[in-house]
Amino acid sequence: xxxxxxxxxxxxxxxxxxxxxxxxxxxxxxxxxxxxxxxxxxxxxxxxxxxxxxxxxxxxxxxxxxxxxxxxxxxxxxxxxxxxxxxxxxxxxxxxxxxxxxxxxxxxxxxxxxxxxxxxxxxxxxxxxxxxxxxxxxxxxxxxxxxxxxxxxxxxxxxxxxxxxxxxxxxxxxxxxxxxxxxxxxxxxxxxxxxxxxxxxxxxxxxxxxxxxxxxxxxxxxxxxxxxxxxxxxxxxxxxxxxxxxxxxxxxxxxxxxxxxxxxxxxxxxxxxxxxxxxxxxxxxxxxxxxxxxxxxxxxxxxxxxxxxxxxxxxxxxxxxxxxxxxxxxxxxxxxxxxxxxxxxxxxxxxxxxxxxxxxxxxxxxxxxxxxxxxxxxxxxxxxxxxxxxxxx
Amino acid sequence: xxxxxxxxxxxxxxxxxxxxxxxxxxxxxxxxxxxxxxxxxxxxxxxxxxxxxxxxxxxxxxxxxxxxxxxxxxxxxxxxxxxxxxxxxxxxxxxxxxxxxxxxxxxxxxxxxxxxxxxxxxxxxxxxxxxxxxxxxxxxxxxxxxxxxxxxxxxxxxxxxxxxxxxxxxxxxxxxxxxxxxxxxxxxxxxxxxxxxxxxxxxxxxxxxxxxxxxxxxxxxxxxxxxxxxxxxxxxxxxxxxxxxxxxxxxxxxxxxxxxxxxxxxxxxxxxxxxxxxxxxx
Numbered sequence: 001x002x003x004x005x006x007x008x009x010x011x012x013x014x015x016x017x018x019x020x021x022x023x024x025x026x027x028x029x030x031x032x033x034x035x036x037x038x039x040x041x042x043x044x045x046x047x048x049x050x051x052x053x054x055x056x057x058x059x060x061x062x063x064x065x066x067x068x069x070x071x072x073x074x075x076x077x078x079x080x081x082x083x084x085x086x087x088x089x090x091x092x093x094x095x096x097x098x099x100x101x102x103x104x105x106x107x108x109x110x111x112x113x114x115x116x117x118x119x120x121x122x123x124x125x126x127x128x129x130x131x132x133x134x135x136x137x138x139x140x141x142x143x144x145x146x147x148x149x150x151x152x153x154x155x156x157x158x159x160x161x162x163x164x165x166x167x168x169x170x171x172x173x174x175x176x177x178x179x180x181x182x183x184x185x186x187x188x189x190x191x192x193x194x195x196x197x198x199x200x201x202x203x204x205x206x207x208x209x210x211x212x213x214x215x216x217x218x219x220x221x222x223x224x225x226x227x228x229x230x231x232x233x234x235x236x237x238x239x240x241x242x243x244x245x246x247x248x249x250x251x252x253x254x255x256x257x258x259x260x261x262x263x264x265x266x267x268x269x270x271x272x273x274x275x276x277x278x279x280x281x282x283x284x285x286x287x288x289x290x291x292x293x294x295x296x297x298x299x300x301x302x303x304x305x306x307x308x309x310x311x312x313x314x315x316x317x318x319x320x321x322x323x324x325x326x327x328x329x330x331x332x333x334x335x336x337x338x339x340x341x342x343x344x345x346x347x348x349x350x351x352x353x354x355x356x357x358x359x360x361x362x363x364x365x366x367x368x369x370x371x372x373x374x375x376x377x378x379x380x381x382x383x384x385x386x387x388x389x390x391x392x393x
Numbered sequence: 394x395x396x397x398x399x400x401x402x403x404x405x406x407x408x409x410x411x412x413x414x415x416x417x418x419x420x421x422x423x424x425x426x427x428x429x430x431x432x433x434x435x436x437x438x439x440x441x442x443x444x445x446x447x448x449x450x451x452x453x454x455x456x457x458x459x460x461x462x463x464x465x466x467x468x469x470x471x472x473x474x475x476x477x478x479x480x481x482x483x484x485x486x487x488x489x490x491x492x493x494x495x496x497x498x499x500x501x502x503x504x505x506x507x508x509x510x511x512x513x514x515x516x517x518x519x520x521x522x523x524x525x526x527x528x529x530x531x532x533x534x535x536x537x538x539x540x541x542x543x544x545x546x547x548x549x550x551x552x553x554x555x556x557x558x559x560x561x562x563x564x565x566x567x568x569x570x571x572x573x574x575x576x577x578x579x580x581x582x583x584x585x586x587x588x589x590x591x592x593x594x595x596x597x598x599x600x601x602x603x604x605x606x607x608x609x610x611x612x613x614x615x616x617x618x619x620x621x622x623x624x625x626x627x628x629x630x631x632x633x634x635x636x637x638x639x640x641x642x643x644x645x646x647x648x649x650x651x652x653x654x655x656x657x658x659x660x661x662x663x664x665x666x667x668x669x670x671x672x673x674x675x
Contacts, residue, residue: 007489013509015593019489022584022597082582082602089562089581100561100585189659190591343593346509
């Protein structure tokens, strides 16, 4: 029987129907991916909307990263649905009081926005390639340029205006998309662990740090692969952004937890038992200590000492990897953690992660890795590092 | 020759006209069909029917206001209600999917908090010998029991249902006569409603890929019958009826007792009214 793998062992008293955990590891992957998108887009906007020149080396990579991850955002949801073939019902007859009803529209709008911005940015490159190549490749490049070959200064200024406008509109779109994910959990009154007004804000800030961290790792990695020197100014800038937002995230998460404990509403005994028991390692040690405090300390030390060169690259990259891990643990502790505390307020459940299952570990890892493979292919078609051939503000 | 040409021209013209007409008819049919589907799909999220009698010809859902009562002081924990419900509604026959279940609250001497169990408890499953046999194990026979009682649970068919609020497609909706239904052919199986229900009343049917729950045997009550669990209860612990009728069992039950609902703080405004439950019941 398929569902037997989803049965959760429990202690205390839980409702009989609760013994099957509804949202699995795939629903952990989903907010993780949207968070990475929002964060990566933030970096690209720092350059494209606010003109911060130091982020230029990573800005285009950021935009491609956002698109590649965004394309895969609906996948964990579709894999989770009991009737994925009916997924479009949410768009055909959206029930507007539901947070999920807006997802399709929001995601669709955002993907189009990203594609438009990327098209404007790479249009000179398309034109250049179309003029250079012949045969099928030439035709494809021609198609990609949509026949718009005008590269005069006037046309380029027009393109720049579009890129700026899209970057500006994209900020509320990306952050709205992720804030909505936080609302999805925070607005549920049935679970004390989720039901928090701070939830969307916590999700947003952790999204930004995860995206910035991902970009740091991808940027350093791309430089290593291409045997180029890492632009230290850019890396340092990313480290500052990471530090600032990581500080906010830590404070907000601390405040949220303090709120739950301080209010001490019905069922708080169970929450305390949970966080000091099964959640002790994932929450306090993995998420807060290793994932949040260590990178903050390392980054603070490096900023204070003015570390530079290889030490800076290694320090920032390691911090970024730890932040990526922190945000993953945060998503896990929210999504799975919330369901492990029984609605009865009298028991705890234990989610069983299996390897081979439609919603198992292998599926989750595949969905999380797929955007990276797409990105690997995307940078081959649209090299984000070729400065001359693209529009810059 | 000329005449032949004219006649063949005429034949061709008639033929083309016929094809044209057929195509127009087919086009119109497809168009009205598509329009019909769209209208039907759009109607899913609306709870108001266009016809007066709904959902069946001889049943008008605007004429009733169903409600449910539970007298916990009468319940003996025999679980005939659970069995009747499982059979009547084709509920998965294991200890993890229930439309109605019964909780047992026991205070042993010196206990400050109740010990709670239900049919999914391994001790109870072992005692009955199967997940399909519903029985409470006599686990406290050697202990000194200070206070003990049973509490039947089922969907509260809330006036402000959190499950309906979060459904992204409108597959789950509240009827005019006060029952929350799920359209099994429209549910996408996201399980957001399972999360939103504070009472644990909903479960996910993995084989059908949709969420299911108790709907007070809507197929029976719209035909003038009682819900299966009410009919099976040997002690009258479950009371069902129409609040629009002041002499119905449920109206009398609510009028003659001090009733309470589960978790009023959620703002869901449940419609299952309890008598004889304790502070720990939620």
